[in-house]
Amino acid sequence: MKIAVTCENGMVFQHFGHTPGFAIFEAEDNKIISEKQLSSGDSGHGALATLLAAENVDVLICGGIGGGAINALSNAGIKVVGGAEGDVRAVAVAFVNGVLQVRENFHCNHHHHDGGHTCGSGSCSH
Numbered sequence: 520m521k522i523a524v525t526c527e528n529g530m531v532f533q534h535f536g537h538t539p540g541f542a543i544f545e546a547e548d549n550k551i552i553s554e555k556q557l558s559s560g561d562s563g564h565g566a567l568a569t570l571l572a573a574e575n576v577d578v579l580i581c582g583g584i585g586g587g588a589i590n591a592l593s594n595a596g597i598k599v600v601g602g603a604e605g606d607v608r609a610v611a612v613a614f615v616n617g618v619l620q621v622r623e624n625f626h627c628n629h630h631h632h633d634g635g636h637t638c639g640s641g642s643c644s645h
Contacts, residue, residue: 525581533582542607601625
């Protein structure tokens with residue numbers, strides 16, 4: 520299984536559409552067997568789903584994410600787990616072991632970034 524985690528400086532980035540990159544983990548038998556970094560480049564919300572699909576990612580773990588991005592990822596066959604926080608490796612290990620704790624309110628419901636917003640519990644702000 521391949522797991523992508525939104526990432527900045529080794530921590531879960533809290534806004535999927537603006538993530539600078541992903542930590543990509545490969546897991547087998549409830550263990551992480553490989554890890555690499557993937558830059559998001561200048562990709563926007565829609566292109567990120569294509570980028571992750573090209574990497575054969577099975578699961579995306581992130582902080583906040585909007586409905587359109589969830590739909591794009593689902594259409595690409597990628598399961599979305601939102602509301603995660605903390606160290607990306609620890610989050611991936613917790614997910615693989617079935618013990619990942621996440622916030623329930625992780626959906627971003629905005630379409631404009633005028634004046635700022637918050638996603639989920641407010642840990643993502645612009």
